[in-house]
Amino acid sequence: MEPSIIFAERKTVEQVEEGVDLAPKFDADGLIPAVTTDYQSGELLMHAYMNADAMTRTIETGEAHYFSRSRQAIWHKGATSGLVQKVVELLIDDDQDCVWLRVDVTGGASCHVGYRSCFYRKIKQSTGPIDTASGPLKLEFTETDKVFDPAEVYPGIPNPTKL
Amino acid sequence: MEPSIIFAERKTVEQVEEGVDLAPKFDADGLIPAVTTDYQSGELLMHAYMNADAMTRTIETGEAHYFSRSRQAIWHKGATSGLVQKVVELLIDDDQDCVWLRVDVTGGASCHVGYRSCFYRKIKQSTGPIDTASGPLKLEFTETDKVFDPAEVYPGIPNPTKL
Numbered sequence: 001m002e003p004s005i006i007f008a009e010r011k012t013v014e015q016v017e018e019g020v021d022l023a024p025k026f027d028a029d030g031l032i033p034a035v036t037t038d039y040q041s042g043e044l045l046m047h048a049y050m051n052a053d054a055m056t057r058t059i060e061t062g063e064a065h066y067f068s069r070s071r072q073a074i075w076h077k078g079a080t081s082g083l084v085q086k087v088v089e090l091l092i093d094d095d096q097d098c099v100w101l102r103v104d105v106t107g108g109a110s111c112h113v114g115y116r117s118c119f120y121r122k123i124k125q126s127t128g129p130i131d132t133a134s135g136p137l138k139l140e141f142t143e144t145d146k147v148f149d150p151a152e153v154y155p156g157i158p159n160p161t162k163l
Numbered sequence: 164m165e166p167s168i169i170f171a172e173r174k175t176v177e178q179v180e181e182g183v184d185l186a187p188k189f190d191a192d193g194l195i196p197a198v199t200t201d202y203q204s205g206e207l208l209m210h211a212y213m214n215a216d217a218m219t220r221t222i223e224t225g226e227a228h229y230f231s232r233s234r235q236a237i238w239h240k241g242a243t244s245g246l247v248q249k250v251v252e253l254l255i256d257d258d259q260d261c262v263w264l265r266v267d268v269t270g271g272a273s274c275h276v277g278y279r280s281c282f283y284r285k286i287k288q289s290t291g292p293i294d295t296a297s298g299p300l301k302l303e304f305t306e307t308d309k310v311f312d313p314a315e316v317y318p319g320i321p322n323p324t325k326l
Binding site: 005006007008010011012013016017018019020021022023025033035037041042043044046047056059060062089090091092093094095098099100111112113115118119120121122123125128129130132135136137138139140141142159160161162163 | 168169170171173174175176179180181182183184185186188196198200204205206207209210219222223225252253254255256257258261262263274275276278281282283284285286288291292293295298299300301302303304305322323324325326
């Protein structure tokens with residue numbers, strides 16, 4: 001199907017912010033950021049991107065589809081790992097340049113490193129000015145146990161992280 | 164201060180994903196996406212961007228600072244509206260190209276349109292293939308009452324939404 005049919009043309013700020021037509025803004029690369037949280041815990045699971053096709057497939061199937069920038073391909077989350085994300089609610093923000101997926105994750109993990117959430121480390125809080133003499137700021141792990149072993153779940157598949 | 168001192172150099176995938184040094188990846192425009200949720204409800208409040216300076220100020224002050232792409236300037240959230248976001252926890256994802264702010268919002272609103280969250284509309288779910296004959300997909304409001312009146316809070320300030 002032609003994605004443009006289901007997306008309205010962006011004509012006015014009022015229409016985009018206060019209207020009821022879906023009129024997403026895709027950036028110069030044709031992408032819109034997608035924020036995915038666990039619908040029960042509210043935990044942020046991942047931050048990724050969709051193109052028009054991925055958004056259309058997500059709406060049609062009720063399962064999260066993203067666009068992988070590293071692979072430059074549609075990415076049906078869980079197709080390899082089995083950790084599919086069922087979309088409970090799909091929301092869009094005021095200026096319609098970001099979507100929020102509230103999902104139920106089969107298997108309970110969303111991170112390719114093996115953790116439940118991609119956000120498994122927090123930045124240690126500073127009190128007052130940062131002590132720059134001690135070098136880079138430090139992270140603290142908030143999840144310590146992996147839900148799965150990436151080497152078993154993604155055999156022979158290159159790590160998508162880019163430096 | 165020089166932000167680069169507090170950020171480690173990105174040397175290996177293992178260091179970035181499994182290490183304890185803060186080594187954020189800023190994109191070609193010097194920005195990193197920032198996802199902001201209410202630390203109590205887990206509700207997604209907004210999606211914005213930080214540059215190195217905004218991230219440094221956020222860490223130093225404990226209050227959310229972003230980089231406004233429309234104004235091309237540091238943006239201390241709440242400086243105009245009074246709706247400051249106190250950072251309860253600041254997390255970073257596996258490949259360190261996105262940060263998650265868990266915040267406490269004075270005044271309870273984060274959206275320039277006046278709603279509590281920027282994500283006040285959901286996309287109506289499709290069951291099966293989308294009926295393209297009915298035109299653009301429809302949104303449904305999940306918040307109906309504004310927390311404040313933007314005309315009063317931002318007098319004479321242009322709406323930041325771009326078409």
